[in-house]
Amino acid sequence: MNAQERIRELADQIVSLRDAYYSGSPLVADAEYDAIEDELRALVAAHPEWTPDPNPLEQVGAPAVLHAPVRHSRPMLSLEKATKPEQVAAFFDRFPGQPVVVMPKLDGLSLALVYEDGRLARAVTRGDGTTGDDVTPLVRALVDGVPPKIDTSGRVEVRGEAVMLRSTFAAYNETHQDKPLINPRNAAAGTLRAKDPAAVAGRRMVFFAFDLDASDGAAADLEQGLRTFGFTVADMRHCSDAAAAQDVISDIERERNELDYDLDGAVLRLANRDAYSAAGTRSNSPRGALAYKFAAEEKTTVLADVVWDVGKTGKIAPVAWLEPVFVGGTTVTRATLANQEVIRAKGIRIGDTVLVRRAGDVIPFVAGVLDESKRTGEEQEIVPPTHCPSCAQPLTEQGNSRELFCTNVACPAQTVRRLIHWASRAAADIDAIGPVWIERLAETGLLENPSDFYTLTKERLLEFDRVGETSATRMIESIDKSRAVGLRRALIGLAIPMASEGTSARLCKAGFGSLEEVADAGEERLVAVEDIGPKVAASLTEHLARLRPELERLRERGVSLDVREEDLPAVVASDAPLAGKTIVITGTISDPRSGEKVPRPTFQRLCEKAGATATSSVSATTDLLVTGADVGAAKLTKAEKHDVEVVDQSVIWAQLIAAGIA
Numbered sequence: 001m002n003a004q005e006r007i008r009e010l011a012d013q014i015v016s017l018r019d020a021y022y023s024g025s026p027l028v029a030d031a032e033y034d035a036i037e038d039e040l041r042a043l044v045a046a047h048p049e050w051t052p053d054p055n056p057l058e059q060v061g062a063p064a065v066l067h068a069p070v071r072h073s074r075p076m077l078s079l080e081k082a083t084k085p086e087q088v089a090a091f092f093d094r095f096p097g098q099p100v101v102v103m104p105k106l107d108g109l110s111l112a113l114v115y116e117d118g119r120l121a122r123a124v125t126r127g128d129g130t131t132g133d134d135v136t137p138l139v140r141a142l143v144d145g146v147p148p149k150i151d152t153s154g155r156v157e158v159r160g161e162a163v164m165l166r167s168t169f170a171a172y173n174e175t176h177q178d179k180p181l182i183n184p185r186n187a188a189a190g191t192l193r194a195k196d197p198a199a200v201a202g203r204r205m206v207f208f209a210f211d212l213d214a215s216d217g218a219a220a221d222l223e224q225g226l227r228t229f230g231f232t233v234a235d236m237r238h239c240s241d242a243a244a245a246q247d248v249i250s251d252i253e254r255e256r257n258e259l260d261y262d263l264d265g266a267v268l269r270l271a272n273r274d275a276y277s278a279a280g281t282r283s284n285s286p287r288g289a290l291a292y293k294f295a296a297e298e299k300t301t302v303l304a305d306v307v308w309d310v311g312k313t314g315k316i317a318p319v320a321w322l323e324p325v326f327v328g329g330t331t332v333t334r335a336t337l338a339n340q341e342v343i344r345a346k347g348i349r350i351g352d353t354v355l356v357r358r359a360g361d362v363i364p365f366v367a368g369v370l371d372e373s374k375r376t377g378e379e380q381e382i383v384p385p386t387h388c389p390s391c392a393q394p395l396t397e398q399g400n401s402r403e404l405f406c407t408n409v410a411c412p413a414q415t416v417r418r419l420i421h422w423a424s425r426a427a428a429d430i431d432a433i434g435p436v437w438i439e440r441l442a443e444t445g446l447l448e449n450p451s452d453f454y455t456l457t458k459e460r461l462l463e464f465d466r467v468g469e470t471s472a473t474r475m476i477e478s479i480d481k482s483r484a485v486g487l488r489r490a491l492i493g494l495a496i497p498m499a500s501e502g503t504s505a506r507l508c509k510a511g512f513g514s515l516e517e518v519a520d521a522g523e524e525r526l527v528a529v530e531d532i533g534p535k536v537a538a539s540l541t542e543h544l545a546r547l548r549p550e551l552e553r554l555r556e557r558g559v560s561l562d563v564r565e566e567d568l569p570a571v572v573a574s575d576a577p578l579a580g581k582t583i584v585i586t587g588t589i590s591d592p593r594s595g596e597k598v599p600r601p602t603f604q605r606l607c608e609k610a611g612a613t614a615t616s617s618v619s620a621t622t623d624l625l626v627t628g629a630d631v632g633a634a635k636l637t638k639a640e641k642h643d644v645e646v647v648d649q650s651v652i653w654a655q656l657i658a659a660g661i662a
C-alpha cells in the first residue's frame, strides 16, 4: 500500500473509531487509537499534498447523534499533546513571563455550564466541538459540584470535566454485577447520553471546573475566578518555569493512583484568563494550553487461556493468560478475571481480544471485550471447573458471585500456597526460600504447616540436589531470623479469610499482646476493636480455634507470637513537637539539609512520630496545613476558609530535627 492509500485508510479508521468511542462503546483502547492518530500525523507531515479532506486530525470529537443540539458560544476544542520535556520547555518559551498552572487531565466528559444572571441555564456536552447536546436535566440530577445558582449577573460560562469517581464506579459495579460498566470514563459518557435520568440513577458524577468565560467582574486569575463562584476546581499548581512544571507533572503521575479519579495526563495552561484568550487557537486546540500524556493504563490483547488457580484460602479463581502486552508500565501476561459471574456478565471467551487494565500496583484485570466483531467463531466458552484442579475434590459455590472453593484442608495446592504466604515478605519473610523450593519441600512431605519450617535442618536440606553448604546455611539462617515474626505478621501469615493486613495492625494497636490472646478473645471483644466487623471477628475466632495446635507447635519451636514493639501504638510524649495536632501535608517536600526530595509518606511518618495525626484533606478539624514547594492554591484557599494555620515545611523540619526525629 502506498502512503496515499494508507493515509486514506487511517483517516477512515479514525472516523469510525471516534464514532464508536463518542457514542459510548469504544472498539480499541485509547493508547491504540492514539497510535493510529500518530501514524496519520507523521504520514501527513511527510506528504502534506495528500492531507485528507476533511482532515480528522483537525476535528474535535465526533458528529454525535444529538437529542437537543446547542451551538457553543466558542468552540470546545481538543488539546495539543506532548510527551517530552522539550515540548514543555517550548510552551514556556512561547509565553515568557506568563504564570502557568499545571493540573491533572481528568479522564471524563467535558461539559459547558452556561449561567444567565446567576442561574444555571444549560449544561452542554462537547459534541463535535461546535455543537453539543443539552444534558441539563441529567446534570442537575446526577452531577455534584454544579451549583444551580452563582452570585453574578450577565452571562457566565464555566467549562470542566464530569468524572465518575473510582469509588462510585467500583460501588456501582459491585451492586450491578450482571451489567458492569467497563471503566469510569465510559461510565460517565454513557450516563450523560441516557434519555431518562431514572435509568441511570446511582451513577453519580463530580464536576471539576477548569475554564471560565465571564465578561465582567470575575478575577483575572482562572482558579480564583472559578473558586469565587463556588466551583470545585481541578487541582491547579502554579509553576514559574518549565523545570517546576515538569516536577509537578511527575508528581501528578506519581500520585495518580492515590486519587479517586482517572487521569490520563497533565494539562499546562496560562493562569491568566486574558492571556489565555489572547493566545488564540489553532484549528482544533487552544494555543494557551498543552496536554502532557502519561503511560497508558489500558490496552487490548488476546486472551490465550484461562487457568483456575487454587488460592491459600481454597478459593478457585480464574486467571487470564494473555498474549504479552505493555500496560501500566510493565509487560503483563497474567490478569485476574474475578469470578465466574463476572466472566458471564462480561461475556468473555477464550480467544477474545480483551481490554486489560493495570493501574499502579493493583493486580492487572480483564475489564471486558470491546469489539465483538473481531470474533472469528473459534472462541471458546470459559467453563468453570466442578472439581479442584489440585485435589479433585468437588467444589462448593459461595455468595452472589458464585465464587468457587475447595474446602479440603489437606488440598496440596492450598498447602503450598499457605506455606508460600507464610514465608512472604509481609509475613515471616523467609527470603532465602523461594516459592519453587517451598513447593519441592512440600512435595517431599517436609513442609505441611508453617511450623514445619522450624524443624528443617541444614543436614536435611543438604540431601537435596543443587543445595550446597552456602545456600543451606542461608536458608536456615533465614528461617531462624523469622522466629521473631510476632503477632501482627504471624496473623497475616496464617491467611485467615476476611482478615486483612489492616486487621492485624488494628489488633496490635488495640492492645492484644499475643496471637493466643486473639484466639481466646471471643467475637464480642474482637468487634469492639475499631473497624473490625462481626464477619471478620467470626472468621478469626473460628479459624484460630482450628489453628490452636499449630499455634502451640510454633511456640514450641521458638516462634514468637507476641506483639512487637514496632506494632504498639506510638507512645508520643506530651512535649512532642506536633503532639495532638491534626495536619495536612501538601506540595513537594525536601529535606533542607540535603535538598533531596522526600516522598510524602516518609515525611508523614516523621510527623506522626512527632505526635501528629495526618489526614488528606483540609477541614474544620485540621490544625496545621504543612506546605512544601509548588502548593496548589486549592488547599490554601480551603485552609483560609477553615481558619487553618499554614506553616512552611522548613518550620516543621526544624522541629523534627531538634527533637531528634528526623
Ligand SMILES: NC(=O)c1ccc[n+]([C@@H]2O[C@H](COP(=O)([O-])OP(=O)(O)OC[C@H]3O[C@@H](n4cnc5c(N)ncnc54)[C@H](O)[C@@H]3O)[C@@H](O)[C@H]2O)c1
Pocket: 017, 018, 021, 022, 026, 027, 028, 029, 030, 031, 033, 034, 060, 061, 077, 078, 079, 080, 103, 104, 105, 106, 107, 108, 109, 110, 111, 126, 160, 161, 210, 234, 264, 267, 291
Ligand atoms: N478508544 C478510542 O477508540 C478513542 C477514539 C477517540 C478518542 N479517544 C481518546 O479520546 C482522547 C482524545 O480526545 P480529544 O482529543 O478530544 O481530547 P484531548 O485528549 O485532546 O483532551 C481535551 C479534553 O481534555 C479534557 N480535560 C480534562 N482535564 C482537563 C483540564 N484540566 N484542562 C483542559 N481540558 C481537560 C477536556 O474534556 C477536553 O475536552 C484521547 O485520550 C483518545 O485516546 C479514544
Ligand SMILES: [Zn+2]
Pocket: 310, 388, 389, 390, 391, 392, 393, 406, 407, 408, 411, 412, 413, 414
Ligand atoms: Zn483442592
